[in-house]
Amino acid sequence: MTSTRRWTDQQVEITISVLLRVGVTLAAAIVIIGGILYLIHNGNKFPEDHIFRGEPADLRQIPGVLKDTLALRGRGIIQLGILLLILTPVARVAFSVFAFWQQRDRLYITVTLIVLVILIHGLLTTG
Numbered sequence: 001m002t003s004t005r006r007w008t009d010q011q012v013e014i015t016i017s018v019l020l021r022v023g024v025t026l027a028a029a030i031v032i033i034g035g036i037l038y039l040i041h042n043g044n045k046f047p048e049d050h051i052f053r054g055e056p057a058d059l060r061q062i063p064g065v066l067k068d069t070l071a072l073r074g075r076g077i078i079q080l081g082i083l084l085l086i087l088t089p090v091a092r093v094a095f096s097v098f099a100f101w102q103q104r105d106r107l108y109i110t111v112t113l114i115v116l117v118i119l120i121h122g123l124l125t126t127g
Contacts, residue, residue, distance in 0.1 A: 012099040016092055023088030030081030038074025055079070090119050 007015075058064030059079050068076020093116045100108040 006104070007099055007102045012096075012103075015099070016095060019092055019095055020088060023084065023091060027081045027085035027088065030084060031078050032081075034074045034077030034079075034081060036074075037072060037077060041074060086123070090116070090123070093119060 056064075056075075059068060059075060062083070065076055065079045065083060069080045093112060097109060097112045097116060100112055
């Protein structure tokens, strides 16, 4: 006979807080590393304040960010950290679906799945 152990509300809250804390800390560390690498390679250049240049096209898409990260380019690593920071609350919502499923709370599963679909749709269709 197998017994299914349900998560308590306190266990869910603790896990979510750890998930958020780790996600934000990891994102910040990645941005700092990218910033240091960027300054090492570009720190001696003077900024051209009168000319606005947005992000290069390759850093506006996930494959380009990953390519620049693997090449140890500072801007790509910074973008990866920002992407991780954006994905941290999405991971929290995804974990909430799992936690509510463990607790067999159908209403919250449904509401949280709707929120997750809206978040993912917004991330994939903007840009």
